[in-house]
Amino acid sequence: MALPFEKPIVDLETKVREMRAYAAEQQVDLAEEIVLLEQRLERLKRETFEQLTRWQRVQVARAPGRPTALDHVAGLVEGFVELHGDRTLGDDPALVAGLGRVDGAGVVVIAQQKGRDTKENIHRNFGMAHPSGYRKAMRMMGLADRFGLAVVALIDTPGAYPGIAAEEQGQAWVIAESIRTMARLRVPAVAVVIGEGGSGGALAIGVANRVLILENAVYSVISPESCAAIRWRDASEAPRAAEALKLTAADLLEQGVVDEIVAEPLGGAHKDPAAAVAATAAAIRAALAALRGHTAEELVRARAERFRHMGRVLEASA
Amino acid sequence: MALERWFRRQRPTRGDDDATPAGLWLKCPACHAQLYRKDLVAHLHVCPECGHHERMPVAARVAMLADEGTFEAWSGRVRPVDALGFVDIEPYAERLAAVQQKADRPDAVVTGAATIEGAPVALVAMDFLFLGGSMGSVVGEEIARAAERAADEDRSLVLVAASGGARMQEGALSLMQMAKTTLALERLAARRLPYVSILTDPTTGGVTASFATLGDVILAEPGALICFAGPRVIQQTIKQDLPAGFQRAEFLLRKGMVDDVVPRAELKARVAAVIGLLRAGAPGTGT
Numbered sequence: 001m002a003l004p005f006e007k008p009i010v011d012l013e014t015k016v017r018e019m020r021a022y023a024a025e026q027q028v029d030l031a032e033e034i035v036l037l038e039q040r041l042e043r044l045k046r047e048t049f050e051q052l053t054r055w056q057r058v059q060v061a062r063a064p065g066r067p068t069a070l071d072h073v074a075g076l077v078e079g080f081v082e083l084h085g086d087r088t089l090g091d092d093p094a095l096v097a098g099l100g101r102v103d104g105a106g107v108v109v110i111a112q113q114k115g116r117d118t119k120e121n122i123h124r125n126f127g128m129a130h131p132s133g134y135r136k137a138m139r140m141m142g143l144a145d146r147f148g149l150a151v152v153a154l155i156d157t158p159g160a161y162p163g164i165a166a167e168e169q170g171q172a173w174v175i176a177e178s179i180r181t182m183a184r185l186r187v188p189a190v191a192v193v194i195g196e197g198g199s200g201g202a203l204a205i206g207v208a209n210r211v212l213i214l215e216n217a218v219y220s221v222i223s224p225e226s227c228a229a230i231r232w233r234d235a236s237e238a239p240r241a242a243e244a245l246k247l248t249a250a251d252l253l254e255q256g257v258v259d260e261i262v263a264e265p266l267g268g269a270h271k272d273p274a275a276a277v278a279a280t281a282a283a284i285r286a287a288l289a290a291l292r293g294h295t296a297e298e299l300v301r302a303r304a305e306r307f308r309h310m311g312r313v314l315e316a317s318a
Numbered sequence: 319m320a321l322e323r324w325f326r327r328q329r330p331t332r333g334d335d336d337a338t339p340a341g342l343w344l345k346c347p348a349c350h351a352q353l354y355r356k357d358l359v360a361h362l363h364v365c366p367e368c369g370h371h372e373r374m375p376v377a378a379r380v381a382m383l384a385d386e387g388t389f390e391a392w393s394g395r396v397r398p399v400d401a402l403g404f405v406d407i408e409p410y411a412e413r414l415a416a417v418q419q420k421a422d423r424p425d426a427v428v429t430g431a432a433t434i435e436g437a438p439v440a441l442v443a444m445d446f447l448f449l450g451g452s453m454g455s456v457v458g459e460e461i462a463r464a465a466e467r468a469a470d471e472d473r474s475l476v477l478v479a480a481s482g483g484a485r486m487q488e489g490a491l492s493l494m495q496m497a498k499t500t501l502a503l504e505r506l507a508a509r510r511l512p513y514v515s516i517l518t519d520p521t522t523g524g525v526t527a528s529f530a531t532l533g534d535v536i537l538a539e540p541g542a543l544i545c546f547a548g549p550r551v552i553q554q555t556i557k558q559d560l561p562a563g564f565q566r567a568e569f570l571l572r573k574g575m576v577d578d579v580v581p582r583a584e585l586k587a588r589v590a591a592v593i594g595l596l597r598a599g600a601p602g603t604g605t
Contacts, residue, residue, distance in 0.1 A: 160527075162547030162555050167565055170575050172526035172546035179500045179528060199484075200496060200527040200546070207497050221484045221493040221524070226551070231406035231486065245489045246402045255401070257490045304501045308462065310494035311455030312401040316394075316424075 055239035060216040065270035069111035069154040075277035086135035095133030097140040108144040111154035128161035134174040153191040153205040160201030175204040182207035188291035210287040215264040220247035376445040384432035393429040410487040425456035429464035435590035440468035442477040451481035454488035458495025462502035469505035475513040479530040483523020496528035512596040538567035
């Protein structure tokens with residue numbers, strides 16, 4: 001299941017494993033050789049990941065084995081209680097929500113969940129929410145507001161689902177409303193792009209006081225494939241589209257779209273999910289701690305300010 | 319999100335910009351009737367034969383809504399920047415320069431003060447002919463400023479949406495305009511000033527999924543395509559035929575997503591009526 005550019009790494013990993021097994025089996029001392037090989041592996045990983053193209057980052061962001069939202073919830077939230085349903089249309093498994101505690105303080109979790117295997121992916125609709133999912137998210141924001149609970153939003157979606165029912169039920173309307181509802185939250189809100197931040201469907205739960213992104217996650221106005229299909233009239237130009245869209249964590253930090261990058265373990269979060277989950281949890285805890293003690297008015301104003309200044313324009317002198 | 323290619327295919331081949339000298343005769347793309355250009359313009363770009371609502375130049379849009387001689391432009395002082403150095407088959411900067419010259423305007427939106435049947439408004443009109451009416455930083459900024467200034471000057475906001483969605487050439491910065499515009503509307507809401515959103519052909523993607531659908535009252539023009547994901551994207555995803563009239567204004571009215579579908583000739587009066595009624599509440603009541 002290795003990504004194309006991971007092949008040399010995987011080959012070397014296999015070699016290290018084989019040498020270990022051989023040393024144990026034959027009872028020969030290969031410690032020195034193994035150390036050297038491990039150093040080479042470390043260097044290869046570092047060099048590979050320092051030089052990833054934007055398209056390769058997109059692949060890492062979507063890699064099988066990458067921790068999903070529920071993996072992060074398990075590593076962050078104590079006593080998580082999932083809550084279901086939007087009270088109007090149904091319950092959307094692509095968007096998971098519930099209550100829990102972080103560092104003892106109550107939180108509301110709103111999370112886009114991709115599947116960990118094909119079966120779960122089908123159940124979760126590949127993390128693409130319907131209007132019902134966004135309605136559920138807004139219901140949770142209401143709970144957060146009423147009970148003074150901070151909101152933790154985990155973003156991981158190719159986008160809001162483009163389907164007949166989704167359109168009939170007002171996909172655009174619920175996204176707009178969710179953006180507005182989140183903007184109005186009178187409690188702290190932290191959003192983390194953990195994998196794929198796909199367009200409006202991601203932003204719908206991304207209007208937070210602090211927006212974090214994992215090192216190899218991406219956040220974009222459109223998927224590289226769709227962008228390529230429109231701008232190059234050829235979906236196979238996705239690697240070029242990814243370059244043009246400047247959608248990596250470093251790009252977004254530079255653009256002011258995100259506030260902080262959470263470092264991933266060397267080789268990507270999918271190589272060491274536990275370490276990635278721990279690092280993410282620590283970053284979320286710190287972000288929540290920094291927002292504690294602010295009044296509702298301060299939180300609303302700061303969030304509004306954060307997004308009001310988004311974008312680059314040239315002011316003509318009068 | 320942006321569906322320019324699809325729209326390019328759909329766009330009738332004709333000069334529909336007052337600035338471009340086109341033939342005296344045009345063909346209605348719906349009923350194929352031969353129309354005298356001046357007649358079409360006099361009919362607000364609605365086919366006198368079949369009632370088909372054509373896309374309208376932004377200047378004509380402002381003229382049909384604002385009371386004569388009342389429109390004063392606010393927009394035009396902020397200019398777009400190629401923040402990403404975006405290049406596809408043509409650099410964004412060059413594409414932008416060409417369309418700016420043609421439109422004689424920095425970007426895809428016009429905002430300003432006006433009255434509509436005497437009611438003071440901030441009037442915003444998006445220009446689909448300018449890069450598909452796509453929303454980048456400038457469109458977001460102009461709309462945000464117009465909403466804020468409307469609130470400060472005690473004006474209602476009347477916004478005519480026509481857009482393929484967020485402008486992909488400005489990447490995530492375009493996406494963020496969805497939040498920025500939505501937040502700017504908060505000031506109007508706080509001052510209890512009406513926001514009437516008019517959805518015209520086409521209104522899609524990130525524009526539909528932000529300010530355009532947050533109107534206190536949402537009106538749509540007959541036949542307008544209004545959606546989040548475009549028909550082609552959906553068809554490619556689900557590999558099924560779409561129901562007749564799917565995502566058109568009348569369909570959305572039936573689904574409860576817009577307050578009414580209003581023919582262009584009646585639009586100004588309807589907007590004025592709605593604003594008047596929303597502002598007729600008893601002072602000191604409500605929240």
